[in-house]
Amino acid sequence: xxxxxxxxxxxxxxxxxxxxxxxxxxxxxxxxxxxxxxxxxxxxxxxxxxxxxxxxxxxxxxxxxxxxxxxxxxxxxxxxxxxxxxxxxxxxxxxxxxxxxxxxxxxxxxxxxxxxxxxxxxxxxxxxxxxxxxxxxxxxxxxxxxxxxxxxxxxxxxxxxxxxxxxxxxxxxxxxxxxxxxxxxxxxxxxxxxxxxxxxxxxxxxxxxxxxxxxxxxxxxxxxxxxxxxxxxxxxxxxxxxxxxxxxxx
Amino acid sequence: xxxxxxxxxxxxxxxxxxxxxxxxxxxxxxxxxxxxxxxxxxxxxxxxxxxxxxxxxxxxxxxxxxxxxxxxxxxxxxxxxxxxxxxxxxxxxxxxxxxxxxxxxxxxxxxxxxxxxxxxxxxxxxxxxxxxxxxxxxxxxxxxxxxxxxxxxxxxxxxxxxxxxxxxxxxxxxxxxxxxxxxxxxxxxxxxxxxxxxxxxxxxxxxxxxxxxxxxxxxxxxxxxxxxxxxxxxxxxxxxxxxxxxxxxxxxxxxxxxxxxxxxxxxxxxxxxxxxxxxxxxxxxxxxxxxxxxxxxxxxxxxxxxxxxxxxxxxxxxxxxxxxxxxxxxxxxxxxxxxxxxxxxxxxxxxxxxxxxxxxxxxxxxxxxxxxxxxxxxxxxxxxx
Numbered sequence: 245x246x247x248x249x250x251x252x253x254x255x256x257x258x259x260x261x262x263x264x265x266x267x268x269x270x271x272x273x274x275x276x277x278x279x280x281x282x283x284x285x286x287x288x289x290x291x292x293x294x295x296x297x298x299x300x301x302x303x304x305x306x307x308x309x310x311x312x313x314x315x316x317x318x319x320x321x322x323x324x325x326x327x328x329x330x331x332x333x334x335x336x337x338x339x340x341x342x343x344x345x346x347x348x349x350x351x352x353x354x355x356x357x358x359x360x361x362x363x364x365x366x367x368x369x370x371x372x373x374x375x376x377x378x379x380x381x382x383x384x385x386x387x388x389x390x391x392x393x394x395x396x397x398x399x400x401x402x403x404x405x406x407x408x409x410x411x412x413x414x415x416x417x418x419x420x421x422x423x424x425x426x427x428x429x430x431x432x433x434x435x436x437x438x439x440x441x442x443x444x445x446x447x448x449x450x451x452x453x454x455x456x457x458x459x460x461x462x463x464x465x466x467x468x469x470x471x472x473x474x475x476x477x478x479x480x481x482x483x484x485x486x487x488x489x490x491x492x493x494x
Numbered sequence: 495x496x497x498x499x500x501x502x503x504x505x506x507x508x509x510x511x512x513x514x515x516x517x518x519x520x521x522x523x524x525x526x527x528x529x530x531x532x533x534x535x536x537x538x539x540x541x542x543x544x545x546x547x548x549x550x551x552x553x554x555x556x557x558x559x560x561x562x563x564x565x566x567x568x569x570x571x572x573x574x575x576x577x578x579x580x581x582x583x584x585x586x587x588x589x590x591x592x593x594x595x596x597x598x599x600x601x602x603x604x605x606x607x608x609x610x611x612x613x614x615x616x617x618x619x620x621x622x623x624x625x626x627x628x629x630x631x632x633x634x635x636x637x638x639x640x641x642x643x644x645x646x647x648x649x650x651x652x653x654x655x656x657x658x659x660x661x662x663x664x665x666x667x668x669x670x671x672x673x674x675x676x677x678x679x680x681x682x683x684x685x686x687x688x689x690x691x692x693x694x695x696x697x698x699x700x701x702x703x704x705x706x707x708x709x710x711x712x713x714x715x716x717x718x719x720x721x722x723x724x725x726x727x728x729x730x731x732x733x734x735x736x737x738x739x740x741x742x743x744x745x746x747x748x749x750x751x752x753x754x755x756x757x758x759x760x761x762x763x764x765x766x767x768x769x770x771x772x773x774x775x776x777x778x779x780x781x782x783x784x785x786x787x788x789x790x791x792x793x794x795x796x797x798x799x800x801x802x803x804x805x806x807x808x809x810x811x812x813x814x815x816x817x818x819x820x821x822x823x824x825x826x827x828x829x830x831x832x833x834x835x836x837x838x839x840x841x842x843x844x845x846x847x848x849x850x851x852x853x854x855x856x857x858x859x860x861x862x863x864x865x866x867x868x869x870x871x872x873x874x875x876x877x878x879x
Contacts (some may be wrong), residue, residue: 274514276514312507316515319511319515326639359815373816407519408538422572427515427519427548428515429523429548429549430516430550430553430562431549431557431561431562431563432549433512433515433562434557434564436511437508472767
């Protein structure tokens with residue numbers, strides 16, 4: 245079988261990201277493979293290690309720097325990769341249409357997508373890709389078991405979970421708890437250098453125009469008052485209550 | 495990574511991936527425990543296998559012997575990441591790689607390489623390096639350990655001191671003087687009759703690392719255990735150049751760790767109504783740390799390029815080891831000072847790194863010895879002769 249894992253690259257969780265008038269400043273930020281996508285790659289590897297004959301392909305849509313995240317997926321154990329390279333930013337629906345073309349051409353049996361993007365917090369890509377492909381979809385998946393022509397999954401639902409079966413081909417989006425991703429080892433990083441990384445341009449998949457235009461981006465910041473109330477505890481408490489009322493906290 | 499001068503774009507993809515993978519693994523698996531290991535003077539036995547699985551041992555040696563085959567800058571960054579956790583953890587890996595695997599690779603027979611290197615790379619086998627003796631680490635040529643030929647065997651007698659991994663090693667790379675007064679290297683199985691290792695206790699440095707005395711009393715090894723491709727002091731000194739190269743990178747990892755800790759502490763510690771980071775004396779300390787880290791990283795990067803192109807000279811390695819370890823040690827002392835009272839507990843890493851770096855400044859050639867190596871190279875006059 246053929247398993248495709250969609251890969252995104254996101255700023256490292258510890259990266260200090262600045263917001264400027266021009267937008268988000270990513271200069272000097274360390275980027276990593278999205279943790280939710282790592283669950284997908286790990287699950288594909290586990291399917292293969294359980295004895296299923298499978299080719300695992302990492303597919304990414306994004307700028308040139310995404311190569312590093314793709315190499316991480318290859319170092320974890322993916323067999324080859326396809327990078328649909330563009331410096332343009334697209335909304336999830338347009339991204340899904342572009343990715344669906346690649347997935348369709350590869351005639352994959354299973355598509356694993358990160359449940360939520362660590363940078364923009366969007367959970368739309370997996371569902372939108374399933375829609376574009378016309379495939380069934382399980383979101384927030386915490387368990388996945390394959391039979392000959394179907395997938396049995398456990399996925400999170402509001403205040404509980406559901407167990408479903410889906411005919412293959414299907415789209416599975418990941419959730420924390422699906423597995424514990426392995427660390428890429430140094431020998432596998434070296435082997436990954438020799439694995440195929442095919443580059444495609446937007447023209448190769450028919451081009452696209454984003455439906456959504458981003459006008460402004462900013463980062464939520466928490467400003468602290470750093471006010472210390474001095475003096476007698478009784479008076480200080482009264483002053484604190486007054487301040488909290490003034491700012492409509494209480 | 496602390497990278498004030500944007501050195502990162504100078505690293506190739508292999509080096510960047512190595513650093514990222516090593517940091518992720520070490521932050522996940524080692525960092526949460528290192529304080530306890532240091533305090534309890536403990537090195538878990540399982541670490542050898544997980545380091546082996548990750549490819550941390552002899553990572554710059556060829557793939558055909560089961561190693562990762564990294565370039566030397568990627569290897570340097572691995573040492574950086576290991577020492578960012580703890581100098582003892584870096585020592586565990588660099589002794590195995592640079593002082594045990596490297597001499598087998600560089601001076602061993604093909605049979606020795608095929609037999610030992612894959613097992614050492616996987617962590618199935620642990621090695622130690624026996625050069626230093628109790629009477630003076632800086633003068634290895636004066637060693638008293640002897641090897642006497644008896645038929646198809648050599649008989650070794652003597653003792654070695656300050657040997658990292660000594661008590662946990664399966665093999666010891668022992669350097670001994672033969673009857674012709676020439677120093678040669680031997681791969682000695684530690685279960686050989688007459689071989690014993692005594693753990694050195696009461697250390698206040700490198701506590702999460704095993705340090706031992708090795709005693710050899712009529713230890714018989716087959717002549718095939720002799721490293722055939724090298725004779726004389728250049729054998730062990732060649733290994734030390736490899737290890738010192740890694741230390742020049744590693745020390746900067748420790749510097750990064752203490753810098754970030756001191757910075758964070760200084761920004762949140764309020765005295766006289768303001769964070770202490772706003773004070774000139776504290777800023778001076780922080781600036782010195784970043785200034786020395788930036789220079790050291792550029793030095794290490796250039797040294798790696800020279801090593802990869804086969805142009806690296808041992809005196810350059812001495813200069814880099816001497817400089818980078820000393821600046822890291824001074825940064826750790828400054829960080830400890832910024833942390834005030836908190837700095838004396840191992841709840842914070844500054845004092846652990848500071849104590850460790852005292853050893854790193856001493857072993858693999860002391861600061862003063864490296865001064866004299868570079869001094870001799872500059873003047874053509876040996877101060878130790």
